Amino acid sequence: MTQEKNEANKALIDKINDVEKDYGRTFSNTQKILLTTDGSITAILDVLYGKITLKTLDQHFEEADLDRAKLVNVRQGEKINFREVIMHKDDKPLIYAISHIPLSRCDANICADLIRADIPIGRILKNYDIESRREIKNIYIEKPNDRLKEIFDTDEDMLARDYVIINCDEILMWIKEIFPITHFTEI
Amino acid sequence: MNTRGEPIPNIVREKIKELEEENDVKLSTIQKILCAIEGPVVTILDVLYGDVSLFVLDQHIEKANELVAEKLEIEEGDEVDLREVILHKHGRPLIYGISFIPKDRCSNTIIEKLLKEDKTTGRIMLEHKIETTTIVNNITIEEPRAKLQNLFHENGDLLIREYTVIHNKKPVIWSKEIYPLTYFRE
Numbered sequence: 544m545t546q547e548k549n550e551a552n553k554a555l556i557d558k559i560n561d562v563e564k565d566y567g568r569t570f571s572n573t574q575k576i577l578l579t580t581d582g583s584i585t586a587i588l589d590v591l592y593g594k595i596t597l598k599t600l601d602q603h604f605e606e607a608d609l610d611r612a613k614l615v616n617v618r619q620g621e622k623i624n625f626r627e628v629i630m631h632k633d634d635k636p637l638i639y640a641i642s643h644i645p646l647s648r649c650d651a652n653i654c655a656d657l658i659r660a661d662i663p664i665g666r667i668l669k670n671y672d673i674e675s676r677r678e679i680k681n682i683y684i685e686k687p688n689d690r691l692k693e694i695f696d697t698d699e700d701m702l703a704r705d706y707v708i709i710n711c712d713e714i715l716m717w718i719k720e721i722f723p724i725t726h727f728t729e730i
Numbered sequence: 731m732n733t734r735g736e737p738i739p740n741i742v743r744e745k746i747k748e749l750e751e752e753n754d755v756k757l758s759t760i761q762k763i764l765c766a767i768e769g770p771v772v773t774i775l776d777v778l779y780g781d782v783s784l785f786v787l788d789q790h791i792e793k794a795n796e797l798v799a800e801k802l803e804i805e806e807g808d809e810v811d812l813r814e815v816i817l818h819k820h821g822r823p824l825i826y827g828i829s830f831i832p833k834d835r836c837s838n839t840i841i842e843k844l845l846k847e848d849k850t851t852g853r854i855m856l857e858h859k860i861e862t863t864t865i866v867n868n869i870t871i872e873e874p875r876a877k878l879q880n881l882f883h884e885n886g887d888l889l890i891r892e893y894t895v896i897h898n899k900k901p902v903i904w905s906k907e908i909y910p911l912t913y914f915r916e
Contacts, residue, residue, distance in 0.1 A: 556776055573759060575777045582768030582864070590743050590762040665768075674861040674897060677769070710861060 555579045558682045566684055570702070573727040577638075577720075578704050581677045583665025584638065584720060585630065592632040597661050601627040604646060614717040615645050615707075622646040624657050626664075629694060636694055637726065642718045648710070664716060668708070675715065679706045684724070691721065700724045742766045745869045753871050757889070760914040764825075764907070765891050768864040770852025771825060771907055772817060779819045786848050788814040791833060798830045801894065801904040809833040811844050813851070816881060823882055824913070829905035836902070851895075851903055860897055868892045871911060884910045 559575055570578075573591070577584060588595050604622050612619040624644040629636045642664060644657065656667045668675060682704045692698050705719040746765055750756055757765070760778070764771060775782045791809050799806040811831040817824045829851060833841060843854050855862065870890045879885045889911050895903040 555773070556781060559777065572778055573763075576763055576774055579773060579777050580767060580769055581773055586742065586766045586768055587763055590746055590766040591759060593743065669863065672863055672896070672899070674863050674899075676856075676859060676861050709859075712859075 555679060555682075558679075562682055562684060566700075568724075571728045574702060577722070577727060578682050578702060579679065581679065581706075583663070583669075585663040585665045588630055588632075588637055592637070595630055595632050595637065597663050598629045598631060599626065599661055600629065601625065602657065607643070607645075611643050615643050615714045617645045617647070624649070624654070626657065628663075630663070638720050638722045639691060639694055640718060640720045642716050644716045645714070648713055648715050664708070664718065673710055673715075675708050675710045677706050677708050679704060681705050685721075687723075695723050697723050697725075702726075742866050742869070745866070749869055749871060753887075755871070755911065758915045760916075761889060764914065765866070765869050765889075770850060770855075771827075772850045772852050775817055775819075775824055779824070782817050782819050782824060784848050784850055785816045785818055786813070787816060788812065789845060791845075794830070794832075798904065802830060802832050802901045804832050804834070811836070811841065813844065815850070817850070824909065826878060826881060826908045827905060828908075829903050831903050832901070835897070835900060851905075855895075862902070863896045864893055865896065866891065866893045874910075878908065882910050884912065887911045889913075 559570065559578060563569055577587065580587060585595070602625070604624055606620050607615070607617055607623045609619050611623060612621065615623060617623070624646060626642045628640050630638045630640070646654070649657070652671050653667055656662050656670070684700050685703050687695070687698060687701050691701060701721045702724050703719060703721040705717065707714045708716040708718065742765055746757060746762055764774060767774060772782065790812055792812050793807045794802065794804055794810045796806050798810060799808065802810065811833060813829045813831070815827050817827065831844065831851070836844070840854060840858060843849060871887050872890055874882070874885060874888050878888060888908050891907045893905055894901045
């Protein structure tokens with residue numbers, strides 16, 4: 544029998560600790576889990592709140608500008624799917640998310656479900672047995688823009704993270720998730 | 731565009747609801763999350779407790795019995811790596827895990843790491859950038875066997891999650907995570 548310290552998620556713990564320290568506030572366990580999980584966030588919200596729904600604010604194909612091209616590692620001008628959604632419980636918005644998905648890496652089924660809308664990306668991957676892994680890139684606090692202020696009806700600071708979902712060694716999706724800093728403090 | 735979908739079906743949520751009704755218990759937020767997550771459980775424990783440690787109770791290659799063969803979709807008698815571990819924080823047990831990994835579906839490097847190094851399977855998959863899907867097969871509450879009573883120093887009921895990790899369209903891990911129902915209540 545042997546023993547060794549596990550440091551697999553050291554970087555993620557450090558990221559959370561750094562944000563807490565800089566901000567001068569401790570986050571709740573649920574907030575920390577939502578910011579660091581390398582699985583589907585929908586699965587977590589779902590068991591916490593009961594039935595949740597997805598509201599699609601925008602979904603379209605566009606040519607990637609330089610910044611977006613870098614996020615998903617494609618050439619500038621390549622077509623990507625842009626999606627802007629809110630996960631909510633009844634009328635309460637829980638998490639806002641945007642995603643960029645290179646069209647060249649989507650098979651027809653995934654594309655159809657993206658366009659059909661209102662299906663979370665985690666669920667789309669599960670429906671088609673897409674094997675993947677997630678790399679959390681950044682965890683941070685940001686000020687809300689007017690859109691977020693309106694959606695969440697608050698001007699408080701937002702907790703955010705961005706990550707990529709990798710399939711067949713290529714970035715299939717870049718996703719950013721955002722929620723107000725007072726969300727998930729009591730659940 | 732501004733559309734709103736139907737409530738999203740979720741098997742884990744339904745299993746939890748059934749479990750709560752049948753056993754007249756309410757799972758805590760963290761217990762529900764531990765049931766639902768698709769990534770490694772160690773990620774959650776690290777975030778909650780600082781980083782946690784792994785203690786390997788047993789690890790060896792053995793021949794798959796009928797049940798293990800069925801779960802891993804292999805032939806009875808095929809070789810599997812059996813791992814029995816405890817995740818703990820400073821000696822306080824958090825979660826007991828038992829997993830079966832078909833030897834023929836792992837590279838030699840991974841088998842070596844499983845056998846010689848005390849890393850969680852989650853960490854090994856992370857290091858090797860292995861792409862997977864996870865299927866939660868079952869969530870149950872059971873009375874503890876003597877061995878687990880001794881490990882946890884508790885004789886109350888245990889919460890058990892059974893799941894399969896799929897890679898290259900085939901099961902590569904069949905695992906159970908077990909802890910007392912009184913854990914992760916805060």
